[in-house]
Amino acid sequence: MNRPLTAAAGYAIAFTAVGAALAAALLLRDVLEPGVFPPFLVAVTVSALYGGVGPAMLATVLSMLASYYVFLEPLYSFAANDSALSPQSAVQPPGIVARLKT
Numbered sequence: 134m135n136r137p138l139t140a141a142a143g144y145a146i147a148f149t150a151v152g153a154a155l156a157a158a159l160l161l162r163d164v165l166e167p168g169v170f171p172p173f174l175v176a177v178t179v180s181a182l183y184g185g186v187g188p189a190m191l192a193t194v195l196s197m198l199a200s201y202y203v204f205l206e207p208l209y210s211f212a213a214n215d216s217a218l219s220p221q222s223a224v225q226p227p228g229i230v231a232r233l234k235t
Contacts, residue, residue: 143184147192150176155199162204169204170196 138146154176158169165171173196181189202211 138183140187143180143188144191146184147176147180147188147195150179151192151195151199154196155203158200159203170200173200 151173154172157172158165161172162169176196177189177192180192198211202209
């Protein structure tokens, strides 16, 4: 007979799943490059399956923060990369759409 999990257990599953996903992504970084994010997708799925919506949302945020901090430039920092925020990045997508329409 299955008993439903408590809310605390669901959130504990989210933390544990994201921690395991981070460890797996670090261990398999060379194999998964450039897409090191699939283990985090598994963590969110497991959190949703066993914990529900709240733990899944927590796992999503934790996965985003962990992957941003560990895998994206500049490494081990939450600072934004200046090249990603250049004025061209704001102008470029409309230009691409305009070219596709012609």
